[in-house]
Each structure stands twice: as C-alpha cells, then as structure tokens.
Amino acid sequence: MIIRFLTLISIVLFMTVLNANEIKRKILVLHEADDTLPDSHVHTKLETILNHYGYYTEHLEINKIDLNKKTDEYAGLILWNYSTQTDDPIELINYIQKFKNKKNIIIGTIPYEDKNNKSHFNEINKILKSDFKFSLGEVWTKNTSLVKQNYNKQYFNFEKKVSFLTNRAFNQVKTHSKNIKVVFKETYKNAISHSAFFAPWGFYGQADSVFYDSKKIGANRWIMDPFKLVSQVFNIKYPIPETTTKNGKRISYIHIDGDGILSKSFNQKFTIENGYDFLSKKPIKTGISFIAVELDKDGPIFKNPMLKSIKDFKPELFNQNAKKLLELPFVEPASHTYTHPFNWRKGMVAYSVDKNAKRVLYEDRISAYQETDKQVNLKYEIHDSISYIQKLIPSKKVEVLYWSGDCYPSIRDLKYVNDHNILAFNGGDSRFDLAFNSYAYVMPVGLYMKEATQIYSSNSNENTYTDDWTDNYWRFKKVITTFKKTGYPKRIKPVNVYYHFYSFAKKGSYNALKTIYKYLEKNDFEYIYPSEYIKIAKNFHNIKIKEISKNMFQISNIKDLREFRLEGKRALASKQIKSIRYNKKLNVTYFRIKDKINKAIVRIK
Numbered sequence: 001m002i003i004r005f006l007t008l009i010s011i012v013l014f015m016t017v018l019n020a021n022e023i024k025r026k027i028l029v030l031h032e033a034d035d036t037l038p039d040s041h042v043h044t045k046l047e048t049i050l051n052h053y054g055y056y057t058e059h060l061e062i063n064k065i066d067l068n069k070k071t072d073e074y075a076g077l078i079l080w081n082y083s084t085q086t087d088d089p090i091e092l093i094n095y096i097q098k099f100k101n102k103k104n105i106i107i108g109t110i111p112y113e114d115k116n117n118k119s120h121f122n123e124i125n126k127i128l129k130s131d132f133k134f135s136l137g138e139v140w141t142k143n144t145s146l147v148k149q150n151y152n153k154q155y156f157n158f159e160k161k162v163s164f165l166t167n168r169a170f171n172q173v174k175t176h177s178k179n180i181k182v183v184f185k186e187t188y189k190n191a192i193s194h195s196a197f198f199a200p201w202g203f204y205g206q207a208d209s210v211f212y213d214s215k216k217i218g219a220n221r222w223i224m225d226p227f228k229l230v231s232q233v234f235n236i237k238y239p240i241p242e243t244t245t246k247n248g249k250r251i252s253y254i255h256i257d258g259d260g261i262l263s264k265s266f267n268q269k270f271t272i273e274n275g276y277d278f279l280s281k282k283p284i285k286t287g288i289s290f291i292a293v294e295l296d297k298d299g300p301i302f303k304n305p306m307l308k309s310i311k312d313f314k315p316e317l318f319n320q321n322a323k324k325l326l327e328l329p330f331v332e333p334a335s336h337t338y339t340h341p342f343n344w345r346k347g348m349v350a351y352s353v354d355k356n357a358k359r360v361l362y363e364d365r366i367s368a369y370q371e372t373d374k375q376v377n378l379k380y381e382i383h384d385s386i387s388y389i390q391k392l393i394p395s396k397k398v399e400v401l402y403w404s405g406d407c408y409p410s411i412r413d414l415k416y417v418n419d420h421n422i423l424a425f426n427g428g429d430s431r432f433d434l435a436f437n438s439y440a441y442v443m444p445v446g447l448y449m450k451e452a453t454q455i456y457s458s459n460s461n462e463n464t465y466t467d468d469w470t471d472n473y474w475r476f477k478k479v480i481t482t483f484k485k486t487g488y489p490k491r492i493k494p495v496n497v498y499y500h501f502y503s504f505a506k507k508g509s510y511n512a513l514k515t516i517y518k519y520l521e522k523n524d525f526e527y528i529y530p531s532e533y534i535k536i537a538k539n540f541h542n543i544k545i546k547e548i549s550k551n552m553f554q555i556s557n558i559k560d561l562r563e564f565r566l567e568g569k570r571a572l573a574s575k576q577i578k579s580i581r582y583n584k585k586l587n588v589t590y591f592r593i594k595d596k597i598n599k600a601i602v603r604i605k
C-alpha cells in the first residue's frame, strides 16, 4: 500500500514537472545588416543588463528572417533599429507579430520602406494597431527646441538628462489601449507622441528617449534606466543564475596573457623575471599563459640572429622562469597560443609554419602572415601550444586557452576547443570608468551562438588604458573604478584583473599593478581560477529552470554554476541548498546549491 501510495506521489510529482513552465531565458535579437555581431546595439549595450536578470540573446539579421522559424524557445524579441528601410518590411512585421504574446523590447524605428523604396506604412500600422495597440503617426520635425517633453522621472535621467539636446527628432507614436503605461510623452504644436511606454507585450521606446548614442568614443549613455526597463518587461521572480558570485561573495579572478615576456624592463631584468618576483609574493589564485613560440628554442624567435645579440636572450632563461611561475601552487597554467594569431577569422598570424603564407599587415601596422587557406592552423596554435606548456608543468593539467589578437574566434575555432575539451575565453573588453562612464561599456558574459558560444573575460586589460601600450603606462590602476562601478549598486561583473607580462616592463605599469593588488587585499573577494569562471559562464547558457508551481522551481543541468540570486530579502526551502545569504547593501538574496548534485527543487517562501 505504502509502495502504491509513493508511486502515486511520484507520478503526481512527475506530472507536475511535465506541466511545469520553463523559464525561457533566451531572447531573439533582430539586428540590422550593418549592425553586425559582435558589435550590435543589443549585444554591446543591453545584454549585460539582460544577463544580470538571467537572460541572454541569440542574433538574427533582420533581412534573413524565415517566417517558418519557430519562436517557442524564446522569452521574446528585441529590435533596436535606426533605419526606416529593410528588404521586406511586411515579412518583418509578420515575424514580429509572432511574438505578440511574449515579452519584447522595441527601441527605435520599425522599418516600413522596402529595398525598392516603396512605403508599406499603412499595412504596418494596421498590424501594429491591432496586435500591439500602437501606431506610427505622421507628424515629424527635426526642430527639437519646439518639442515639449514630459516623462516619468523614475525611469529617465539615468546616466544622462533628458533635454532637447538629446532629442534628435519628433517622430509621432500613438497608443490605443488603456493597458499601456506611457512613461515618456512629447508634444509638438498640437501633436502628441507617446515616445516610450510599457505594454502587456513589453516595451516600446524611441531611440533618443532611451539611449544617447554618440559618435564620440566613450560618450554613450543610458537615458532610461536599463535595469528598470529589463526588469519590468521580463520575469525576474525566479532563481537567477549568477556568474558574479560564489558563497555570497563577489568572484574575483586574475589572468595574465603571455605577451611581453621577452622584453627588458626598467630594472634591466626581463619582464618574466620581474613577473616571478612579483607574483611569487602574491599567493592568490592566478591564471598564467604563455605564447609557445616565445619559449620554443627551435622557433623563429630564437633563431633570429638580430635577437641573439641581446644580453642573456637565451631560451633557457625564459623556459626556466615560465616553469617556476607555473609551479607556484596558486597558479593555473594556460596557453596563449603558439604564435599569437591576430585575426582569427582571416587566419592572420605573427608566424606561420606554412612556407607559402603571405606577408600582410594586421590593422595596417603590424607585420603578419596570412595562412594560405585564410584559416588559423588550429592544431598548431591550440593543440601544439598546450602540449608545449604541458611539458613545462607535468604536475598540472593544461586545459585553458586565452584567445589572442582580436579575440574574435570563428565558429570553427570555438567548436575545435569544445571538441578537445579545452576551456577558452577572452575578448569583451568591459570598461566602466570616467573615460567610459556607462553601463553601455560593460560587456556580457559571452557571445552566444547556436553552434558555439564564446566566453568573454570580464574586464578589459592595461592595453586599452594605455592607448595600445604607447602612453600613460600608470593608467591601468583606473581599472579599480570599473571594479567598483560593476560591483555596486548592482553586482554585474566579477572583479577580473587581466593584464600582460609587459606590465612588468615599465615603472608606471608595475606601480599600477601594486595599487591594484592592494585593492584586492583590502577587499574580501572569492578567488577562483579562470577555468572555473569559464565553466560557470558556459553553464549560465545551458542551465534549465522550470516553475513547477507558484514559487516552486526545479533547476536542472547544474554543473559549475551553483549560485543563484533572488531580488530582495527572501526565505527559501530546499533540501539541496547549501547556504542562503542576504546581502543588505545590494538588497538581494544569494543561495548556493550543494556540490555534486545536478538537479534541485527550490521553494521561495
């Protein structure tokens, strides 16, 4: 009887799980043809905020829509668009229509002219009016000084104040339902425009009401509060997977690209020697990578007669120091490739083993080679470089690669590392300081693509602070501003100290590192190795969360991401939870799932 009763219970539970609603965390982004990946508006400016609430994006070019493409897997759609023209605006609106019962964000213009300049304004408006309860008006002016703006202060003046200077034009938009909450209203003569509003299907905002897009480097700003925008459109009342936190504490990780080990420093030592002197006294988890060709005694560098004349320029010196560094008990070894490819998608490299490789200039200034098939030699650059580093440090498994050069690997490259169980990351270049003073410069966890996902490192390195290592070598200490701004009032990134060996070359940059490490010592971070961060970031994209019943969630496919967040102070019940911590300063509750289990049921009380 008991057995039958238990069977019944498990059938009921099983049925509940079957009926559960998956929290869809993937959002489809339609991007303009000239707003390409990875530079699209949504990816560079908004996706970090989406990540903060557990969402990520998949991109589709606006002219490559397939009306038969299913929409089931998406939480909704985002269109951030400036052009009135697209190949087929009717097909586009028909596709957008498929999302009317989901949650969506539309910023900017809904294109209505086709590629032959034919306007479909009325047809588009009909669909917008019937399915989305708004329409495009006909009043338009560029004379913005005559436009009166009224807006809900709770949502705007976030990083830049609303003014006629941020207003680029008056484009009339009308709404047609009581269920719409207008938050930005503009008046020009007798015409009224509802320029930003929330609707049951999501949000619409004119680009210049929401975001200040500047041609000046570093001057982009959010006019609207993007946290309020995202949290009001998408469901945020669920266990949000966290990539910034472990055991309630902010994650910190350090990684060093091998570049520059062959350079002499201000004190006549090679940077790799200074690196050892410095790092051996800093017992914090650190990832260290080398470029194999800079160690390989049979490679082109040590065979170059010009370099042979430099005092002490011997492969033994560099290999011994590399070995000593990798042997430090708190160091995780990594490869920074064999010859440092500059452009992964065009096969541009610093050296090639192919005698027929063509001499080219990378970014019109750096002498490089292009592989004959325009593809990076992956076995050489990845597999062989890892084997080289592995020989230096047989006691630790070498399985991490830091992308080099433009850090924009192709899908082929990403698949190669996945197939060979290599953990790879880099790229992104997040900054949030006085020179780039906006959340719009904080990059997401990664670049998700259906075929393979690239994980970004969480911060930019000293190169971007020193004008590509030409000036102001001390300036990398400004990264501390980024650490602070991405930690409070919202914790949106780990503290990632990311630099190259050449930082040990100059007095200014060496001192900058000292300042940064002092900052680390003053704070109580949770240190992890880069490999763990990469695994957490990968798991972020494939962890599954279902709402079984109200406030009851099933989390599955838990691998390395074990930390979750709830907004506000919340109590929880679960047998699978290891710890719950309320963070008063951030007003969020972090909880952690026990080690080793990959499924958990959590009830929010």
Ligand SMILES: [Zn+2]
Residues within 6 Å of the ligand: 257, 258, 259, 336, 340, 404, 405
């Ligand atoms: Zn590099």
